[in-house]
Amino acid sequence: MTETKLEFPYSRTLGPVVGAFLAGLREGKLYGIRGADGRVLTPPLEYDPETGESLGTDMVPVGPGGTVVAWTWVEHPAPKHPLSRPFSFALVKPDGADTPMVAPVDAGSIEKMSTGMKVRPRFKPEPHGLITDLEAWEPV
Amino acid sequence: MPAAKSTRGDIAIVGYAQTPSLRDANPSEVQLLVPTVTAAIEMAGIGRREIGFTCAGSCDYLTGGPFAFVSNLEAAGAWPPISESHVEADGAWAMYEAWMRLQEGDIDIALAFGSGKSSPSNPAEVWAQQLDPYYLAPLGVDPVSLAGIQARALLDSGKATEEDFARAVVNSRRNAASNPNAQLRDADASVEALMAQPYFRAPLRKHDCPPISDGAVAVVMARGDRARELCARPAWIRGMDHRIEAHQPGVRDLTSSPSTALAARKAGYDGGPLDVVELCGTFSPQELILLDALGLSLDGDTKVNPSGGALAGNPIMAVGLVRIAEAAARIIDGSANRALAHATGGPLLQQNLVCLLEGE
The missing domain is CATH 3.40.47.10 (Thiolase/Chalcone synthase)
Known part of the structure; x- marks a missing residue:
């Protein structure tokens, strides 16, 4: 048996769209961006997913609350998962956004989960400039 | 030249x-x-x-x-x-x-x-690395969890039930029983027995997921x-085409596969009769989504995944070409005259390839 560590360490400059979103997380704020069809896309994308056109850099504040639009339950979290106790991976649509984001929901048990449930974000006390600065969404 | x-x-x-x-x-x-x-x-x-x-x-x-x-x-x-x-x-x-x-x-x-x-x-850790490095990969969100989200979306849409997931698995296990290359075979598989199994990543049970x-x-x-x-x-390739959708799961309708439908059309599939379809649905809900995109069903005249499909064996990076080889085998041995094979890549059916095969 040989153990191999599979990691490719990078430092990245994030640019004005992804960078603005992750900088917002440091301050406990969520942003989207307006797509070519007027939808507010969260998390914000640099290019429209349908047309490929550049979407500029105008951020649209969204949240802070959100709604669970689809979810699964992780009874046995793995080491690379964001939470170490049972949790939900979900699509959460922040208030004011038209698209949901993949995120963990820390509900404690599967019985607390349902499609359409209202959630609020919990941010890490010490941010690292990563998507995981939004530690989890919690039931309201 | x-x-x-x-x-x-x-x-x-x-x-x-x-x-x-x-x-x-x-x-x-x-x-x-x-x-x-x-x-x-x-x-x-x-x-x-x-x-x-x-x-x-x-x-x-x-x-x-x-x-x-x-x-x-x-x-x-x-x-x-x-x-x-x-x-x-x-x-x-x-x-x-x-x-x-x-x-x-x-x-x-x-x-x-x-x-x-x-x-x-x-594989759960490796495949998280194919995702967008800013919004998805740091979450460690693995293929089974993503498929669980997709399964929930499909249930909530009313397009399928958990029993339908199990029916796709029963079709796979029973067909695989006569395929010596398949990994998971069970000629006696039943919806009742599968539905009695516990959730693995709710609403998915272990059998809704592919083997390693x-x-x-x-x-x-x-x-x-x-x-x-x-x-x-020979198994004549009448057409082959592949199409891709947006990467972020949140901007797509996870309950449909427009790229599969488009690739099938571009490959020359006109909706006419098919003897065999070999689909690379690596999770049972995905098989239902793919059938729907092609206008087919488990109960129709087209034999669905006679090999057992990806649910019966999932050698990643080979599993899609296995589908084409299985469809070609049915043409070459004379048991089918028109067959469609499908392969997929990326998270949640992001990219799809369709190959239409016919006998002379």
């Missing part, structure tokens, strides 16, 4: 071979490939030096080393030098490249193969009269 003639629709599969799908194969990836490629070449009845182009599909991330794919070329016999290429994708995309190369008209025979060993690594598999597959294609010389009943 000889004058090229239009050959689209005049290229056929004349040989194929695959390893069994195994949970933990002892041989290395290239050791899986060597006998498989040799068997496909022998079935076609050609000499190695007749192959004008070779293309391979595999994933260095699975092996855990950069340029790991180079050693797989041992299986093609790359000395004296041959004309070859590699795609970091399922072997079905390698076949697509080789099919495109044949259409240039100056070579008559091409070889494509795909291979992968998932057993040495933790090692395996390899190879396909030999030939053009025009050369194909007729080599094979009594």
Whole structure:
């Protein structure tokens, strides 16, 4: 048996769209961006997913609350998962956004989960400039 | 260079071979490939030096080393030098490249193969690395969790029930019972027994997910009269096309697969009768989504996944080309005259390839 560590360490400059979103997380704020069809896309994308056109850099504040639009339950979290106790991976649509984001929901048990449930974000006390600065969404 | 003639629709599969799908194969990836490629070449009845182009599909991330794919070329016999290429994708995309190369008209025979060993690594961690590095990869969101989200979306949409998921699995297990290459076989599988199983990643049960598999597959294609010389009943490739959707799961309707529908149309599928469809739905809800995109169902006249499909064996980077080889096998043995095969890549059916095959 040989153990191999599979990691490719990078430092990245994030640019004005992804960078603005992750900088917002440091301050406990969520942003989207307006797509070519007027939808507010969260998390914000640099290019429209349908047309490929550049979407500029105008951020649209969204949240802070959100709604669970689809979810699964992780009874046995793995080491690379964001939470170490049972949790939900979900699509959460922040208030004011038209698209949901993949995120963990820390509900404690599967019985607390349902499609359409209202959630609020919990941010890490010490941010690292990563998507995981939004530690989890919690039931309201 | 000889004058090229239009050959689209005049290229056929004349040989194929695959390893069994195994949970933990002892041989290395290239050791899986060597006998498989040799068997496909022998079935076609050609000499190695007749192959004008070779293309391979595999994933260095699975092996855990950069340029790991180079050693797989041992299986093609790359000395004296041959004309070859590699795609970091399922072997079905390698076949697509080789099919495109044949259409240039100056070579008559091409070889494509795909291979992968998932057993040495933790696939759940490896495949999280194929995701967007800013918004998804740091979450460690694995394929099973993503498929669980998709399954919930499908249930909530009213398009399918958990019993429908189980029916897709029953179809897979029962069909796989007569496929010696399948990994998970059960002639007595029943919806009742499956529904009694606990959730694995709710609403998915373990059987709704693919097994972890090692395996390899190879396909030999030939053009025009050369194909007729080599094979009594070649599997003619009437069309092949692949289409891609947006990467972020949140911006797509996860309960449908418009890229599959479009690829099928572009491959020449007109909705007419099909004897066989081989789908690369690696989770049972995805099989239902793919059937819906093609206007098919488990209860129709088209035989769905007679091999058992990806739920019965999932050698990543080979599993899509296995679907094409299985469909071609049904044409070549005369049990089908029109067959459609599908391969997929990326998270949640992001990219889809469709190949339409016919007998003469």
